[in-house]
Amino acid sequence: MQATTGTQAATASFKNLKCKECGAEYELQASHVCEFCFGPLEVTYDYSNLRNTVTRQTIQAGPNSIWRYRKFLPVASENPIDVGTGMTPLVRSHRLARRLGLKKLYIKNDAVNMPTLSFKDRVVSVALTRAKELGFSTVSCASTGNLANSTAAIAAHAGLDCCVFIPADLEAGKILGSLIYSPTLMAVKGNYDQVNRLCSEVANTHGWGFVNINLRPYYSEGSKTLGFEVAEQLGWELPDHIVAPLASGSLFTKIYKGFNEFTEVGLVEGKKVRFSGAQAEGCSPIYKAFKEDRDFIEPVKPNTIAKSIAIGNPADGIYAVEIAKKTGGNIEAVNDTEIIEGMKLLAETEGIFTETAGGTTIAVLKKLVEAGKIDPEETTVAYITGNGLKTQEAVQGYIGEPLTIEAKLDSFETALERSRTLERLEWQQVLV
Ligand SMILES: Cc1ncc(COP(=O)(O)O)c(C=O)c1O
Numbered sequence: 001m002q003a004t005t006g007t008q009a010a011t012a013s014f015k016n017l018k019c020k021e022c023g024a025e026y027e028l029q030a031s032h033v034c035e036f037c038f039g040p041l042e043v044t045y046d047y048s049n050l051r052n053t054v055t056r057q058t059i060q061a062g063p064n065s066i067w068r069y070r071k072f073l074p075v076a077s078e079n080p081i082d083v084g085t086g087m088t089p090l091v092r093s094h095r096l097a098r099r100l101g102l103k104k105l106y107i108k109n110d111a112v113n114m115p116t117l118s119f120k121d122r123v124v125s126v127a128l129t130r131a132k133e134l135g136f137s138t139v140s141c142a143s144t145g146n147l148a149n150s151t152a153a154i155a156a157h158a159g160l161d162c163c164v165f166i167p168a169d170l171e172a173g174k175i176l177g178s179l180i181y182s183p184t185l186m187a188v189k190g191n192y193d194q195v196n197r198l199c200s201e202v203a204n205t206h207g208w209g210f211v212n213i214n215l216r217p218y219y220s221e222g223s224k225t226l227g228f229e230v231a232e233q234l235g236w237e238l239p240d241h242i243v244a245p246l247a248s249g250s251l252f253t254k255i256y257k258g259f260n261e262f263t264e265v266g267l268v269e270g271k272k273v274r275f276s277g278a279q280a281e282g283c284s285p286i287y288k289a290f291k292e293d294r295d296f297i298e299p300v301k302p303n304t305i306a307k308s309i310a311i312g313n314p315a316d317g318i319y320a321v322e323i324a325k326k327t328g329g330n331i332e333a334v335n336d337t338e339i340i341e342g343m344k345l346l347a348e349t350e351g352i353f354t355e356t357a358g359g360t361t362i363a364v365l366k367k368l369v370e371a372g373k374i375d376p377e378e379t380t381v382a383y384i385t386g387n388g389l390k391t392q393e394a395v396q397g398y399i400g401e402p403l404t405i406e407a408k409l410d411s412f413e414t415a416l417e418r419s420r421t422l423e424r425l426e427w428q429q430v431l432v
């Protein structure tokens with residue numbers, strides 16, 4: 001069941017929905033496309049109200065979750081759904097930074113986000129809070145895995161009915177990571193873009209709240225918190241350069257919006273942050289538009305191990321291209337082998353096990369540094385958006401085997417000596 005507009009608390013600062021293309025304005029309803037030009041709708045805010053009511057101190061006195069930034073988010077409720085999402089570690093990297101030749105590298109680690117170990121917990125916490133305000137009792141999504149996990153988990157917590165759609169060939173960890181919460185899970189024989197098209201039809205025939213379709217303007221705002229947190233964790237300063245993965249491009253554009261909003265209301269000093277994006281070669285329509293200096297995206301058919309970011313027809317792709325260009329950033333793509341090496345590199349140097357999307361980010365970071373496109377002096381933040389335990393298939397066969405031994409000391413000593421000899425031989429091969 002759905003009401004058309006939500007109530008708005010006196011303290012809320014969000015105003016209306018506005019078309020990003022033609023500027024037409026709409027009420028705060030469940031809708032994502034402009035009736036006049038089919039452009040995407042975005043939430044607007046009263047920044048003068050925010051400037052007068054939000055300070056660094058009021059934020060710091062708030063909860064240790066994304067909801068410390070509630071006034072910058074499109075929810076009216078003073079008691080939003082809070083499952084501890086956000087305020088993930090911003091890790092100062094030393095070993096990876098040294099390997100890459102960077103002086104000030106940070107890892108924003110959403111591989112440990114709550115409750116389902118990806119940045120999607122942010123957007124879903126916002127979307128489901130808004131879904132309740134708008135009167136929906138059933139929530140849904142089209143997903144490449146992580147979004148389904150978050151929607152199923154947070155819907156369970158909030159007592160909402162849930163039906164999620166994924167491509168049938170996803171990793172086992174992503175499928176199990178939804179099923180455990182007992183949603184209706186539709187595994188569609190097709191790729192994400194086909195799943196998304198089906199969901200748009202279902203959204204028209206069922207009165208459900210699809211977090212990334214009719215609730216998309218609210219949902220996508222949750223990613224701004226990845227910008228807010230980095231600014232706060234850097235001591236209320238913006239970084240010089242960020243590198244983030246791109247699928248639909250929404251995450252990238254909302255980190256940008258987050259930095260701009262903090263600047264607009266005076267919480268940080270404004271500066272130009274360079275935005276660089278990472279794609280898998282097997283699904284790189286945004287990278288291609290950037291390289292070919294096009295103002296349109298040519299959809300592709302995905303074929304990559306980085307399934308979470310395998311979106312062939314990205315809704316916000318062209319806005320991501322614009323941001324990379326106007327900030328002096330870049331968009332790069334890496335192949336599946338480089339993605340696996342990126343996952344291993346982050347694990348071996350920083351102790352962070354990321355999924356394939358994070359492997360893509362690290363591999364692109366490395367490529368950009370090697371090409372001289374990231375200055376070693378820049379304060380750089382790499383966004384790690386998901387957890388490696390969900391995409392174990394990607395690294396199987398690339399990370400060695402355990403040494404199986406008898407429960408006897410001499411068995412241990414023999415195995416240890418053999419492994420050290422093997423290590424020496426491998427090093428000799430590297431040196432030849
Ligand atoms: C782990 C992970 N990282 C990054 C992304 C990319 O986000 P967006 O579609 O907003 O570009 C996704 C999903 O799309 C994801 O699941």
Ligand SMILES: N[C@@H](CCOP(=O)(O)O)C(=O)O
Nearest residue numbers: 143144145146147212248308
């Ligand atoms: N990658 C997402 C699916 C697409 O979400 P969107 O925000 O790009 O519409 C997932 O994790 O399922």
